[in-house]
Amino acid sequence: MIEYCLTAVILCLVIVLSYERCLQAAFTYGRITSDLELYRAERAAFSLVRQEICFYAETVELQEDGAGNPVIVCQEPAPRRKVTYYTQSQGAANNVLYQKTKVEGKNAGINPLTPPDVTVTAWYVRKMTGNGLLIGIVLKEKKTGREKEFVEAVELGNGKVI
Numbered sequence: 001m002i003e004y005c006l007t008a009v010i011l012c013l014v015i016v017l018s019y020e021r022c023l024q025a026a027f028t029y030g031r032i033t034s035d036l037e038l039y040r041a042e043r044a045a046f047s048l049v050r051q052e053i054c055f056y057a058e059t060v061e062l063q064e065d066g067a068g069n070p071v072i073v074c075q076e077p078a079p080r081r082k083v084t085y086y087t088q089s090q091g092a093a094n095n096v097l098y099q100k101t102k103v104e105g106k107n108a109g110i111n112p113l114t115p116p117d118v119t120v121t122a123w124y125v126r127k128m129t130g131n132g133l134l135i136g137i138v139l140k141e142k143k144t145g146r147e148k149e150f151v152e153a154v155e156l157g158n159g160k161v162i
Helices: 002-056
Strands: 059-064 070-075 081-089 095-103 109-112 118-128 132-141 147-155
Touching: 002 070, 002 081, 002 095, 002 118, 002 132, 002 147, 070 118, 118 147
Parallel strands: 095 118
Antiparallel strands: 059 070, 070 081, 081 095, 095 109, 118 132, 132 147
């Protein structure tokens, strides 16, 4: 009988110790998936911005919207195409990064660059020396509330910053 009681006590200790580890593993898994979602959103948004600025833009102009948020306006040489990057609120603390493409003589097309489960909490652009821009964005995952800042220096390959 003592052997059965001793086995039951050891089994209970193993269950308690593994339960804590399982909870910790689940918590860590949630943080990792949240971070992966933020990195994926950043790569998707920045790849389009970087491609436009580096390869296609003849001139890049930094502006501000009515709320003081930065706007990047990229002018391409032909066929007189203008691409604009900006953030806009879609409700309480739900900012989205947009790409607006306008070709002369056609209606503008507007595409969101950040997924619906990620919000932009900050967005800034600064001119660097030469023909470069420092672009920063702070993304927040809605489900977990995790937030990360991403900063990238982008050099214009074919144009200039005005």
